[in-house]
Amino acid sequence: MKIDTRHSGGVTILEPKGKITIGVGDVALRDAVGEALEAGSRNILVNLGGVTTIDSSGIGELVSAYTTVSNRGGKLKLYNLPDKVTDILQITQLISVFEVFEVEDEAVASFSA
Amino acid sequence: MKIDTRHSGGVTILEPKGKITIGVGDVALRDAVGEALEAGSRNILVNLGGVTTIDSSGIGELVSAYTTVSNRGGKLKLYNLPDKVTDILQITQLISVFEVFEVEDEAVASFSA
Amino acid sequence: MPVQSSQVRISIGSRFEHIDLIQIVVDDALARLGLDEDSRHWVGIAVREGVANAIKHGNRQDPDKEVEVELAIEDDHAVIRIEDSGEGFDPSQVEDPLAPENLLKPNGRGIFYMKSFMDDIQYSQRPGGGTVVTLRKRIGDKGSGRGPAPRRNQET
Amino acid sequence: MPVQSSQVRISIGSRFEHIDLIQIVVDDALARLGLDEDSRHWVGIAVREGVANAIKHGNRQDPDKEVEVELAIEDDHAVIRIEDSGEGFDPSQVEDPLAPENLLKPNGRGIFYMKSFMDDIQYSQRPGGGTVVTLRKRIGDKGSGRGPAPRRNQET
Numbered sequence: 001m002k003i004d005t006r007h008s009g010g011v012t013i014l015e016p017k018g019k020i021t022i023g024v025g026d027v028a029l030r031d032a033v034g035e036a037l038e039a040g041s042r043n044i045l046v047n048l049g050g051v052t053t054i055d056s057s058g059i060g061e062l063v064s065a066y067t068t069v070s071n072r073g074g075k076l077k078l079y080n081l082p083d084k085v086t087d088i089l090q091i092t093q094l095i096s097v098f099e100v101f102e103v104e105d106e107a108v109a110s111f112s113a
Numbered sequence: 114m115k116i117d118t119r120h121s122g123g124v125t126i127l128e129p130k131g132k133i134t135i136g137v138g139d140v141a142l143r144d145a146v147g148e149a150l151e152a153g154s155r156n157i158l159v160n161l162g163g164v165t166t167i168d169s170s171g172i173g174e175l176v177s178a179y180t181t182v183s184n185r186g187g188k189l190k191l192y193n194l195p196d197k198v199t200d201i202l203q204i205t206q207l208i209s210v211f212e213v214f215e216v217e218d219e220a221v222a223s224f225s226a
Numbered sequence: 227m228p229v230q231s232s233q234v235r236i237s238i239g240s241r242f243e244h245i246d247l248i249q250i251v252v253d254d255a256l257a258r259l260g261l262d263e264d265s266r267h268w269v270g271i272a273v274r275e276g277v278a279n280a281i282k283h284g285n286r287q288d289p290d291k292e293v294e295v296e297l298a299i300e301d302d303h304a305v306i307r308i309e310d311s312g313e314g315f316d317p318s319q320v321e322d323p324l325a326p327e328n329l330l331k332p333n334g335r336g337i338f339y340m341k342s343f344m345d346d347i348q349y350s351q352r353p354g355g356g357t358v359v360t361l362r363k364r365i366g367d368k369g370s371g372r373g374p375a376p377r378r379n380q381e382t
Numbered sequence: 383m384p385v386q387s388s389q390v391r392i393s394i395g396s397r398f399e400h401i402d403l404i405q406i407v408v409d410d411a412l413a414r415l416g417l418d419e420d421s422r423h424w425v426g427i428a429v430r431e432g433v434a435n436a437i438k439h440g441n442r443q444d445p446d447k448e449v450e451v452e453l454a455i456e457d458d459h460a461v462i463r464i465e466d467s468g469e470g471f472d473p474s475q476v477e478d479p480l481a482p483e484n485l486l487k488p489n490g491r492g493i494f495y496m497k498s499f500m501d502d503i504q505y506s507q508r509p510g511g512g513t514v515v516t517l518r519k520r521i522g523d524k525g526s527g528r529g530p531a532p533r534r535n536q537e538t
């Protein structure tokens with residue numbers, strides 16, 4: 001699991017790759033979101049396209065990230081979901097909590113809408 | 114482990130793919146050589162290019178195949194050895210027992226020399 | 227499919243980094259039983275949850291305490307038993323992660339994952355103390371599409 | 383590299399088809415210890431030989447008898463212990479597969495493989511009866527090229 005961070009149109013884009021799972025991946029996600037907030041970013045977009053496995057701790061971290069960013073007056077949105085991640089967000093009924101986009105342009109544009 | 118059999122210039126070419134290991138791959142090799150002999154072939158060439166792992170049983174089967182074919186007045190030769198297979202033939206000092214070729218043409222031609 | 231007792235057992239010290247290894251073993255064993263890749267993905271995640279709970283809540287991450295995972299075939303099911311030596315708990319007291327007040331909680335979804343992805347899950351007490359969770363998945367069941375069937379058992 | 387006692391144990395019924403699974407587990411564990419792919423290949427083959435012997439000669443392929451494999455880190459070595467519940471044997475009586483009269487024999491190369499591919503191999507008796515073979519490979523040793531170092535110990 002590794003997370004790349006880049007910027008596009010005032011939005012911080014986080015790109016986790018691999019497994020967001022207990023003990024390693026979940027902490028990495030928390031750290032990346034924390035750093036983005038520290039750096040002053042309030043518009044955070046997570047590209048889930050590279051995520052192969054997300055366990056319940058990983059989903060928990062995604063929820064935590066969402067609430068942390070919201071509490072700081074920011075927004076955390078998701079895009080490019082693999083089918084298996086969509087399945088899990090559906091089963092856990094979190095799909096309606098998150099704003100989810102298919103492609104990056106659309107997702108980035110949504111922050112300035 | 115699977116073995117393809119084909120023919121070229123009076124030579125039967127066996128092409129094992131995967132692991133030649135105890136319990137499965139070793140038996141498959143024995144069967145393929147047996148069938149070639151049954152079908153009257155005495156010039157047998159084994160393309161080891163697709164072999165990923167060969168354990169001591171697999172090496173044993175190669176030796177058995179060699180002696181069985183020799184006892185029937187035929188020849189069993191090898192070609193296209195992956196580095197790891199060469200290493201094992203060297204360590205077991207079997208490299209000098211087998212006739213080994215790099216490419217198919219050369220190996221096939223050697224039977225009519 | 228022959229009825230076979232315990233085929234494979236793995237014991238690990240209680241470290242999260244061993245979870246990958248368990249998933250790999252389970253995946254390999256289920257592949258050899260002919261379970262398709264998608265189904266294996268979901269079973270693998272369920273097994274991860276069971277092992278994570280055994281490490282975290284059961285053995286409280288004490289690396290000297292072992293989590294034991296047993297793979298067996300019973301009738302036409304793959305059966306995965308995960309055992310820890312913790313204090314146990316009452317599964318009937320576990321909250322519903324879909325309840326509105328729990329939806330945004332950072333945890334509490336592990337058992338729910340297992341229920342969703344397996345055909346059956348049962349909790350029991352280990353004789354010497356500790357928890358056993360038994361996960362069952364029908365083999366020969368090719369699954370009905372890309373996703374898992376969201377299934378919620380009321381038992382356990 | 384911390385000194386750690388038993389990290390992972392796997393038990394299998396005595397069937398050759400479980401050997402792949404052991405190799406996968408060992409490979410995964412050694413990868414996490416930073417051992418390069420080539421070295422892992424050779425260790426994997428050595429482990430296959432040890433497990434094959436335990437299944438074949440030790441437990442005589444009785445699927446109800448278990449072969450137990452333990453992975454541990456001791457000092458800066460990966461240590462793999464393979465145990466069966468067979469009748470044991472005297473390793474000093476094993477013939478040299480490189481002797482001219484043995485060169486064309488179909489078997490007798492398993493222990494030789496293990497000696498060639500590991501840094502150390504030791505046989506001992508299992509307390510309750512059976513054989514234990516202990517394989518050691520130095521970790522942090524990046525290997526010296528593509529092939530294994532053909533090494534022949536006189537002990538064991």
Ligand SMILES: Nc1ncnc2c1ncn2[C@@H]1O[C@H](COP(=O)(O)OP(=O)(O)O)[C@@H](O)[C@H]1O
Pocket residue numbers: 056279280283284310312313314315320332333334335336337338357
């Ligand atoms: N093996 C176990 N031993 C002890 N308690 C457990 C075990 N598994 C689960 N629990 C209890 O059940 C609760 C719910 O578990 P779970 O649904 O997996 O969510 P989470 O692990 O995120 O809390 C845990 O918080 C814990 O109190």
Ligand SMILES: Nc1ncnc2c1ncn2[C@@H]1O[C@H](COP(=O)(O)OP(=O)(O)O)[C@@H](O)[C@H]1O
Pocket residue numbers: 169435436439440466468469470471476488489490491492493494513
């Ligand atoms: N775990 C074991 N239990 C009993 N005997 C063994 C065991 N491992 C090896 N042996 C004995 O040592 C001999 C040599 O083993 P090995 O070098 O692996 O060659 P092979 O297995 O091809 O015979 C075997 O034939 C067997 O008699």
